[in-house]
Amino acid sequence: MASETDTKKIIIVAVCLGIAVVILGYQFIGGRGGRGAAMADDTWMVCRNRQCRAEFELPISDYFEFAQEHLDPMMMGPEGGQMEGYPCPECRENSSFRAVKCEQCELVFREGAAGPQEFPDTCPQCGHNPYD
Numbered sequence: 001m002a003s004e005t006d007t008k009k010i011i012i013v014a015v016c017l018g019i020a021v022v023i024l025g026y027q028f029i030g031g032r033g034g035r036g037a038a039m040a041d042d043t044w045m046v047c048r049n050r051q052c053r054a055e056f057e058l059p060i061s062d063y064f065e066f067a068q069e070h071l072d073p074m075m076m077g078p079e080g081g082q083m084e085g086y087p088c089p090e091c092r093e094n095s096s097f098r099a100v101k102c103e104q105c106e107l108v109f110r111e112g113a114a115g116p117q118e119f120p121d122t123c124p125q126c127g128h129n130p131y132d
């Protein structure tokens with residue numbers, strides 16, 4: 001019986017080591033791999049002004065800089081709450097918000113536009129998402 005317990009211990013240790021190797025390997029590959037879509041340099045923006053509806057690209061660093069200065073994270077609801085938008089280059093209103101461009105049909109839409117059951121970046125027009 002003692003040897004059987006030892007065998008179990010060895011198996012458990014081996015499994016743990018195997019998992020550790022997989023995690024380390026994953027981090028190693030992940031650290032060296034290219035940046036994912038979420039880390040792209042630019043973000044799409046869409047203007048909420050009904051007379052404007054401009055779509056434009058913005059360096060993600062500019063957006064985060066703006067967000068840090070102007071947006072209260074506690075107020076960021078699914079609809080953006082009452083938060084101020086980024087100044088739109090077309091209509092000059094503070095009414096543009098971060099958006100996603102569909103890789104399939106090229107629609108630019110606000111995150112979450114496809115509804116709460118879908119991924120935030122699921123396209124409301126064709127249903128495409130980057131995770132398929």
Ligand SMILES: [Zn+2]
Nearest residue numbers: 047052088091
């Ligand atoms: Zn605008």
Ligand SMILES: [Zn+2]
Nearest residue numbers: 102105123126
């Ligand atoms: Zn689409």
